[in-house]
Amino acid sequence: MSVTPKQVQEYWNWHQSMGRDSCLEKAPQSLGLQVWRVVKMKLVPVPKGEFGTFFTGDAYLVLHRGDEERSHVHIWHGEKASTDEKGASALFATQLDDSLGGRPVQHREVQGNESELFMSYFPHGIKYQEGGVDSGFHKVAAGHTSVRRLYHVQGRKIVRARQVGLNWESFNTGDCFILDLGETIYQWCGTSSNLYERQKSAQFAGSIRDLERKGRAQVVIVRDGEEPPEMIEVLGAKPLLKEGTPQDDAQADQTHSKTAELSKVSDATGSMLLTPISSKSPFARALLQSDDCFVLDNGVCGKVYVWKGRGANVKERRAALKVAEDVIARRNYAPNTQIEIIPEGLETAFFKQFFSGWN
Known part of the structure; x- marks a missing residue:
């Protein structure tokens, strides 16, 4: 699988023609949350009073910088955003990543499937606002309320x-679950869950x-049968749960080993080649x-994750989003498939879980 030389050349021609947006010059100096909207191929800062409102016909760039080195850059695409706006937001994200020394973790967010x-x-x-740059304000569409996620371990x-x-209905007594409610994260383990x-x-x-x-x-940490009122409020009255068995865990092991593939990105031939390394996880950490x-x-x-090594060349690092989007398109994954681009040294537990010997 590869991104063709023509695609790479077009990408870099556009990157050079766009120039550096002046809105990004001061971004590295500011902590907290910053939001920009792509307007006629330029970045326009969104006033703080409008944070959280997104036009369905537009693309946005969101930067969050904490007190420490870790930063996150998010590209947000409305379901009706144009191809040009999506492309521009990706290039601006590349510029912002460069200005922050390539340290941020980058994410592509799609309307209706945003990350926690x-x-x-x-x-x-x-909330989602119908329309885009040229259409003005219209009726507010239904959006999200707060962080409410459940993970099955x-x-x-x-x-x-x-x-x-x-x-x-997602629960059973043989596994563990994480209920993420933003300020409180509940770790619930069934009575038959393993170590x-x-x-x-x-x-x-x-x-x-x-x-x-x-x-x-x-x-x-919550024990089975000792759920606090907050959990009951979110999940409802607790019914009799399904039982989990060791056979279920064995089946899960078999399934998990086949749901991920690791490939190497290279531009040695002038195009971004994707060479499969392993299709059976967990992968050896040394492969990275x-x-x-x-x-x-x-x-x-x-x-789809992209891991950027510290010594990778500039073209490979900057083309990470393009390569991930190519994987999604070629393998016919859902268009709202999430993308996360991770610099070496900033891996999360959700990325590390695919590798052996990495706690």
């Missing part, structure tokens, strides 16, 4: 976390608290070499 990290920036929720040799429906699931669920909960909430969240970029394709579960 993106949603956490807007405590009052987000299952397996024995290959333990993975995946997002599931926010209801008791590996309990250890992994603790790692995932801690990762959400430390990396996504910058430590400003509380992890609460600092001189290269790699694609971890978990698209069947809704996400």
Whole structure:
């Protein structure tokens, strides 16, 4: 699989012609949340009073910088945004990443399938505004209210976390679950869950608290049968739960080993080639070499990761988003498949779970 030389040349011609947007010059100097809207191929700052409102016909750039080195750059695409606006937002994200020394974790967000990290920036929720740059304000469409996510942690040799429906029907007594409510993260483990699931669920909960909430969240361990009122309020009255078995964990191990593929990105031939490395996880951590970029394709579960080694060349690092989008298109994944671009050294627990020997 590859991005053709013509595509690469067109990408870089456009990148050079766009120039550097003046809005990005001061961005690295400011902490907190900054939001820009793509208007006629230029970036326009969004007033703080309008944070959380997104036009369905536009593309946006969102930067969140904390007190530490970790920063996150999000590209947000409305369902009716034009191809040019989407392309411009990707190039502006590349410029912003360059101005921050290539350190931010980059994300592509699509209307209706935003990541929990993106949603956490807007405590009052987000709303979708119909129209775009040229159409003015119209009727407000239904959006999101707050961070409310449920993860199912299952397996024995290959333990993975995946997002599931926010209801008791997703639970069983043989596995662990993480209920993320923003300021409080509940770690719930069934009475028959195994040690590996309990250890992994603790790692995932801690990762959400430390990396996504910058430590400003509380992890609460909940025993089966001792659910607090907050959980009942979100999930409803607790029914008799399904029982989990060791056979379920064995089946999960088998499934997990086939849901991801690791490939190496290279521009040695003038085009961005994607060379498969392994299609059976967990992968050896040593496969990730600092001189290269790699694609971890978990698209069947809704996400494609790009890992950028510190020593990877500039073209490979800057083309990361283009390569991930090419994977989604060629493999016919859903258009709203999430993309996460991770610099070496800033890996999350959700990325590390695909590798062995990486706690």
